Amino acid sequence: MSAGIDAAERERVVGLVFGFFPAQVVRTLAGLGVPDAIGDGSLGVEQLAGQTATHPDALARLLRAACGLDLVARTPDGAYTLTPGGQLLRTGRPGSIGNLAQLFCHDTVWRSWGELEWSVRTGEPSFEKITGRSSFAYFAEHPDLNAVFTEAMAEGTRTAAAGIVAACDLTGVTTLADIGGGNGTLLAAFLDAHPDLQGILFDSPSGATATVVDERCEIVTGDFFQEVPAADAHVVKSVVHDWDDEHCVAILSRIRAAMPAHGVLFLVEPILRDDPAALADQRILLMSDLNMLVCLGGRERTREQFAGLLSAAGLALTGVTPAGGSGYSVLRAVPA
Numbered sequence: 001m002s003a004g005i006d007a008a009e010r011e012r013v014v015g016l017v018f019g020f021f022p023a024q025v026v027r028t029l030a031g032l033g034v035p036d037a038i039g040d041g042s043l044g045v046e047q048l049a050g051q052t053a054t055h056p057d058a059l060a061r062l063l064r065a066a067c068g069l070d071l072v073a074r075t076p077d078g079a080y081t082l083t084p085g086g087q088l089l090r091t092g093r094p095g096s097i098g099n100l101a102q103l104f105c106h107d108t109v110w111r112s113w114g115e116l117e118w119s120v121r122t123g124e125p126s127f128e129k130i131t132g133r134s135s136f137a138y139f140a141e142h143p144d145l146n147a148v149f150t151e152a153m154a155e156g157t158r159t160a161a162a163g164i165v166a167a168c169d170l171t172g173v174t175t176l177a178d179i180g181g182g183n184g185t186l187l188a189a190f191l192d193a194h195p196d197l198q199g200i201l202f203d204s205p206s207g208a209t210a211t212v213v214d215e216r217c218e219i220v221t222g223d224f225f226q227e228v229p230a231a232d233a234h235v236v237k238s239v240v241h242d243w244d245d246e247h248c249v250a251i252l253s254r255i256r257a258a259m260p261a262h263g264v265l266f267l268v269e270p271i272l273r274d275d276p277a278a279l280a281d282q283r284i285l286l287m288s289d290l291n292m293l294v295c296l297g298g299r300e301r302t303r304e305q306f307a308g309l310l311s312a313a314g315l316a317l318t319g320v321t322p323a324g325g326s327g328y329s330v331l332r333a334v335p336a
């Protein structure tokens with residue numbers, strides 16, 4: 001290495017340049033169904049190629065790369081098994097992230113990130129430039145991708161749900177409405193923890209694909225820019241970060257209009273600490289912020305920014321509680 005060049009720093013930045021390759025290895029493994037095919041057992045490359053309709057030599061190279069990423073391991077007799085990380089890519093398993101991998105490396109999201117420079121120049125979501133639609137409109141028109149999106153959101157919510165439920169004091173609450181609640185993963189956790197609670201799952205007609213709620217839950221479809229159901233308490237998770245400030249104030253104002261005087265709102269989002277010393281600890285959130293920019297025109301926000309949105313919607317922030325170790329916080333708000 002030439003004098004004056006910090007070899008370790010150069011290697012670190014080269015790692016960033018190559019950073020997108022592993023993401024496609026993960027997505028391709030999941031997309032081909034390799035983790036489900038291997039399961040708890042082991043399979044040789046010829047068997048795997050047969051089961052996944054792939055080219056044996058190319059699949060062997062993918063698997064070798066996946067060994068390097070500690071997703072699969074090769075046994076002495078040349079068969080492949082899943083590592084603990086690879087197990088997370090199986091479908092329908094606790095902690096599974098297979099749909100998350102497929103969503104964030106989906107062609108539309110992938111190409112939107114390819115236009116990050118355009119979004120930084122314009123401040124607009126490149127997803128709309130590429131597809132001619134907003135993300136939610138596009139998902140609604142593509143049921144297969146919509147199903148991946150819905151399950152990916154549920155995968156992200158499932159492991160956080162217990163911490164979120166524990167952080168929300170539902171004393172005196174008989175009905176809880178989850179606004180933009182997707183397939184009901186979070187609401188189901190609330191209903192499990194509170195046997196006397198009634199739930200309302202509210203989402204768009206394509207979003208309210210409730211698969212995990214019970215008879216104590218009513219499903220209501222609609223548009224949260226128009227009207228949301230009344231309830232003693234409302235929860236809204238991972239919705240506000242999808243939108244710019246103007247749209248957020250519109251959603252929160254519709255919720256405010258549906259709240260009784262004693263009502264309470266639990267806004268569930270990660271809180272960005274926009275402090276130079278804290279940024280290196282928030283890499284995933286900072287990448288999510290750019291993902292919101294390119295895919296939706298939304299953003300991640302600081303506590304002060306959330307307080308400002310709530311205030312503009314006639315709500316007062318009364319407390320912030322971290323939701324266990326999930327990375328989310330629960331911002332509690334009441335009518336101002």
Ligand SMILES: C[S@@+](CC[C@H](N)C(=O)[O-])C[C@H]1O[C@@H](n2cnc3c(N)ncnc32)[C@H](O)[C@@H]1O
Nearest residue numbers: 153157180181182203204207222223224237238
């Ligand atoms: C990022 S997802 C969050 C889902 C769920 N709250 C969670 O955290 O897993 C955003 C949700 O907002 C819903 N949504 C988007 N636009 C909507 C609208 N105009 N009215 C109602 N729901 C909408 C989507 O269908 C989706 O379920």
